[in-house]
Amino acid sequence: TLAFFNGEFLPTDSLVIPIDERGHQFGDGVYEVIKIYDGTPFLMREHLVRLENSAKAIRLEMPYSIERFEELIQEGLTRAQLRDAQVYVQITRGIATRLHSFPDVPPSTSMTFRPSKSLTxxxxxxxxxxxxxxxxxxxxxxxxxxxxxxxxxxxxxxxxxxxxxxxxxxxxxxxxxxxxxxxxxxxxxxxxxxxxxxxxxxxxxxxxxxxxxxxxxxxxxxxxxxxxxxxxxxxxxxxxxxxxxxxxxxxxxxxxxxxxxxxxxxxxxxxxxxxx
Ligand code: PLP
Missing domain, CATH: 3.20.10.10 (D-amino Acid Aminotransferase, subunit A, domain 2)
Structure with missing residues (x-):
């Protein structure tokens, strides 16, 4: 399956997140799960607006605009050749030596593109x-x-x-x-x-x-x-x-x-x- 980390599309298996990634160490981030039905993301704008609101609530800068996120998600779906899919989007406070207070580094963005796990x-x-x-x-x-x-x-x-x-x-x-x-x-x-x-x-x-x-x-x-x-x-x-x-x-x-x-x-x- 396909993944995305800080600007690059890669196979999920090849991804190694740095140890000092704050999502990994602190859970210092927010996320969304968006479902894709027959090639069309369902209520994607609403999910990305909520992502932006969650980010604001934890004083985290959005790494991309909502429009850019929409483009990246479409690109991921095309690359992964998925029509019925689940996209996971996560943003965190970035990669910095472990310290509770906010570091002065850019936020991280991770995404995965997987076939949807629908209920029967x-x-x-x-x-x-x-x-x-x-x-x-x-x-x-x-x-x-x-x-x-x-x-x-x-x-x-x-x-x-x-x-x-x-x-x-x-x-x-x-x-x-x-x-x-x-x-x-x-x-x-x-x-x-x-x-x-x-x-x-x-x-x-x-x-x-x-x-x-x-x-x-x-x-x-x-x-x-x-x-x-x-x-x-x-x-x-x-x-x-x-x-x-x-x-x-x-x-x-x-x-x-x-x-x-x-x-x-x-x-x-x-x-x-x-x-x-
Ligand atoms: N409540 C909690 C705690 C959740 O984690 C979720 C989704 O993951 C929901 C409700 C349902 O939200 P949504 O309809 O946006 O998927």
Whole structure:
């Protein structure tokens, strides 16, 4: 597979990141994952704007303009000859002798271009199980930072219980999944945590909430408790890679009928139309 590091396209295997790269030593950077459907990057501009906002939030200069990033991503896709792909974009505070305070060096940019790992249609048709776990992350979850240790630990704890995702609970309220946004449906209304510092404002989340509103489905961006989730008619999660995916079980509790309900099925179908 193809990669990019600081101006050069190279095979992934040949890349050696210097030891003193700050992404590597401190997780001092931000990232994005963009999905490419049949040669067309989906919501690429939105992802790059979020990258810019994440960079700003950690006082990191963007190494390229959004337009230049778009060109580099298109070039990578052409070079890799990929039509259905996932592009990973990471920027960090650069390469400098290890010291916590900011170095006076240019930022680093890394990218990888890989075939997309899509879920099977069967997964979408049956839905998935999630585990509830304590949200042990920091208070700036709106930044798409490289520091993913709490997310990784939660995802693995969920996987150990045979679950697809960890749904996180902070002060009794559902925030989001370890790498997804979380929703409950009650009496035809879609509930999801407001886009504040406690969650990552998903690009898929924004698209799906718009699709819901256009379909006449009421949306309330309100935090809800784990009890509310367990008693919901339907539940689902969204992300760039998981699209719109029904949650049919939360630990040992069956949600609704235990199969993807009408609201999630409608939202996924309309989301797929948006993809084209
Ligand atoms: N929440 C977290 C913590 C994430 O890491 C992600 C994506 O990786 C999402 C939500 C979903 O965001 P998006 O729809 O932009 O992929």
């Amino acid at each position: 249609e069967e997964t979408f048709n049956t839905g998935i199980k999630v585990a509830l776990l304590e949200d042990e992350r920091w208070y700036n979850c709106y930044i798409k930072s490289l520091n993913l240790l709490p997310n990784i630990l939660a995802k693995q704890a969920a996987a150990d219980r045979g679950c697809f995702e960890a749904v996180l609970v902070r002060d009794g309220y559902i925030t989001e999944g370890s790498s997804t946004n979380t929703y409950a449906v009650k009496d035809g209304v879609v509930y999801t945590h407001p886009a504040n510092k406690r969650i990552l404002n998903g690009i898929t989340r924004a698209a799906v909430l718009q699709v819901a509103q256009e379909s006449g489905i009421e949306v309330r961006e309100e935090a809800f408790t784990s009890e509310f989730l367990l008693a919901a008619d339907e539940a689902f999660l969204t992300s760039t890679t998981a699209e719109v995916l029904a949650i049919t079980h939360v630990d040992d509790t069956v949600i609704g009928t235990g199969t993807p309900g009408p609201v999630v099925r409608q939202l996924h179908a309309k989301f797929r139309k948006l993809i084209g």
